[in-house]
Amino acid sequence: MKRLLPFFIIGILIVTGCRSIPKDALSLSPESLAQRQIQTRKYETKDEAKILASCAGLLQDMGFNLDESETKLGVITASKTRSAVSAGNIAAAILLSALSRVPQPTDKEQKMRASVITRPIGQNDEHIAVRVTFQRIVWNTQGEVTKTESIDEPKIYQEFFDKLSKSIFLEAHAI
């Protein structure tokens, strides 16, 4: 068994090192329609700029900094850096350190990114559809990337749109 170990390691290195783009990276997945529905809401207005401004305000409320925007295409992108320290992650690292007698790195910080896209929909462009997507990159205490993923929890999107509805209401009724 021990003699096989180097071959295993070499095998893993070859597989991970030569891994090229996954076959489905640029094709529509069966879940993509469901994802779109979770990430999209429709608002009964023609005023795209106003919706975009509300989205920008909401992202600020959520602690994001705006990176880029293009009003003409209904695009806002934003990001924030936050701690990624979690109790479970630290507990696992302590356990692993104790077993292997080598200090294990733990997740330290994460960059969270958001893009909000608005676009007119309906036969006469009488509604505005808002679609938001989130993703994050996590670094550990050694500065290595440990996670790169999109954030898919429906709850997060539900909360975002609840807040957006409030924000649009607030801005419409500013005093």
Added chain:
Amino acid sequence: MKIRFTLISMIFVILFLGCASTQNRLLDSDSSQVQLRSIQTRAFDTTDKEKTLRTVISTLQDLGFVIDKADALLGTVSATKLKGYALRTTVTVRPRGETQLLVRASAQYNIEPVTDPQPYQQFFTSLEKAMFLTAHQVD
């Protein structure tokens, strides 16, 4: 004397190699430019640049990308997909003659350029569905 010569020539070789590889990486000149363009480019029978850009953006979102930036005047969209890997892409839209638009996508998978035709074909298949238009191969 001999050792010094070896040392100097080694340094020279290392410098030379380092230089060449940076140039190679920067210009990615090992792949055929014409071939890559034809893999990455399709023509659509429309002149509505803004609508095309908006459709590109929503297609990228359907594919799991988060948009990084967009420029209506220049006709560009950049986006990143994170799914255990980082796939970064830039799509440009520009006029071709009086009746068509050229859409070009280029992608980078982690630290490698994507030169395989298949992912681009998949992207344009999704895009033509969203555009309700056929993507024409360009020579």
